[in-house]
Amino acid sequence: MNKWIRGTNAVVLSLAVIGIFIVLTIFLNSTKSLQVDLTQNKQFTLSEQTLQTLKTLDKDVHLMAFTSSQTPEVMNREIVDIVQEYKKRNSKIVFDQYNIESQPEIAAKYEIDPAGTLVVESGTQKKTLYFYDMFQSTSETDYQFNGEQKLTQALINLNVKDKTKVYFLSGHNETPLNQMTLWRTGLEEQNYEVGELNLLREGKIPDDAQALFIIGAQSDLSDAEMTLMKEYLNGKGKLYVALNYSEQMAKWKNIDALLGLYGIKENKAIAIDPKNSRLVSPLTIIPEYGFHDITSKLQNSNLLMSMTLAIALDAQPVADYPSTMILKTTDQAYGETNLEQLAKGGTTKEDSDIKGPLNLGYVVETKDKKPKAVVLGGSTFLRDDVIGLQGNRDFALNSVGWLQEQKDQVTIRPRENQMQRAMVTGGQAQSIFYGTVLLFPLLFLIVGGTIWWRRRRG
Missing domain, CATH: 3.40.30.10 (Glutaredoxin)
Structure with missing residues (x-):
């Protein structure tokens, strides 16, 4: 009687296990979207x-x-x-x-x-x-x-029919477009038509210009260029300025006046953060984000950006053009005001230097809350050799998307995935072989034999 009961229990248990296995298989097959990405950089997870x-x-x-x-x-x-x-x-x-x-x-x-x-x-x-x-x-x-x-x-x-035409200013030793090909390609893929504009040659800002970019200028605008810029910006024109260190910046007049239209002031000081990160030099800043649509998703995804030789900025309230800080340093940073000493390789902190935290980026709106300008203290993050680092590319494209009121372009984009086939060493191959071909089958034989022997004796 006991043998019959044990046999019946074994049959019921076996059928239950088989039933659970079948139900689980059907469930997993029906949940096609259920998957777990175990790769180190989540290369199989959609952005x-x-x-x-x-x-x-x-x-x-x-x-x-x-x-x-x-x-x-x-x-x-x-x-x-x-x-x-x-x-x-x-x-x-x-x-x-x-x-x-x-x-x-x-x-x-x-x-x-x-x-x-x-x-x-x-x-x-x-x-x-x-x-x-x-x-x-x-x-x-x-x-x-x-x-x-x-x-x-x-x-x-x-869903997009018309392209947005933007121009990059040249003639002042700006960062050339051929050193920002990845950013340019990203803009073109988002339906921007990118052109280069030398005001000395053209004599005017084209009528189809929906935004004007000044990236890393090393010399000042002329008075005639400044007049054209004011006329353009007094209308529907928009401005994107990313500064960079220049030995001539202490003598700038018109670039300073251009930023002053929106209450932005560059402080003739280079941001230095000696304790920012052991992986970068003191001249490379890892900014903290201000609260804004451009930076919020980068903050949530813990994607950092970097700036080298960034210029400290300040902002004064302007009635028609309110500004918002979006990038700043830690309070351990300071602004080096002795540019001659900096040019010679010296970065000693002095009493005349500006105490941190320093502001490195602003966005400007009209009184109607429409985007008008983006002003950044650094431009090196836009170059091809560094734009791919963490959040640099997304920040660059997000800031343009915000300026052009394209909310769907203020996001975290797909990243290039480094695909590497799994490499197995000789020792690992032997371990896999012995484990799957010998060890596991032997284990099942031992367990099965033990159960059979105990039932036979019992």
């Missing part, structure tokens, strides 16, 4: 901008991947994976794959690269993304993939 874009996407979008025998497998795999993630979050996205060689009649309708092409189509609108543009490298073991960034921006652009 805030992507999730918001997919949430607000209200039109049917057809994604088509065209590949051939010339398409590297690593490219095809990454593209398909990222598109599948988009599909999970919006049912209006339809995805099809075509082989150029076996389906040439479909490929002939589009501008296709045999190495791989992703077409984003919605109604009469179409965007073509080439696989090679979404990869920094095509190595099978080590490459950078920015497909999310490209695809998300393509979806955003489906």
Whole structure:
């Protein structure tokens, strides 16, 4: 009788375990969006901008991947994976794959690269993304993939018809655009048309200029240029100024007057923070964020930015143009006022220096709460060699998005993912082999044999 009861219990327990396993399998299969990203930099987690874009996407979008025998497998795999993630979050996205060689009649309708092409189509609108543009490298073991960034921006652009024209001032030894290609590319992907403007040659500010940028000027504006700038800004014109250290800044008149239109003053002092971080020099500042739309998401995501040779700023109230501080140093920083000593490599703190905390960035609005200007004490973070560090790129693009009243462009964007294939050493391979092929099966045999032996004796 006891044997029969034990046998029955064993059968019931086995059926219960099998039933639980089946139910759990069905549940996990039904929750397709349930996933855990265990990578160090969350490289498989979609960004805030992507999730918001997919949430607000209200039109049917057809994604088509065209590949051939010339398409590297690593490219095809990454593209398909990222598109599948988009599909999970919006049912209006339809995805099809075509082989150029076996389906040439479909490929002939589009501008296709045999190495791989992703077409984003919605109604009469179409965007073509080439696989090679979404990869920094095509190595099978080590490459950078920015497909999310490209695809998300393509979806955003489906709703945009007109481009925003902005001009970067030249002629005063500003930071050249060819040293800010990543920022420029980011702006162009967000439907900005970027141009360069030399007022001495053109003699006027173009009528289509919706914002004027002065980045890292090393010499002052002329009186004639200042007159043109005032006329432009008295209308609907907007201004973006990012200063940088210059040996001539002590003699500036017109740049100071330009900032003074909005109550902003540059203090002829370079911010130095000797205890800011052991990873950077005292001349590199890791600013603290003020409370503002431009910086709030960076603050929440703990994404820092950096400035080198940043100029301390102050602001005085101006009735028509209220300003808000968005960047500042810690109270341990100070403003070096002896620029001659600084140029010679000296950074000794003196009584004449400005005590911290120092303000390094302001935004200016009109009395109607419309964005008018962005004024920053530093511009080095915009260069190609450092804009990719933590929050630099997002801050740069967010500040422009705020200035142009494009709230959907004030966000945390997709980041380029460094993909590395898992490398297993010889010792690790042996451990995996013995563990999976020998140890675990042996363990089950021992447990099973023990149970069988005890039942037989009992």
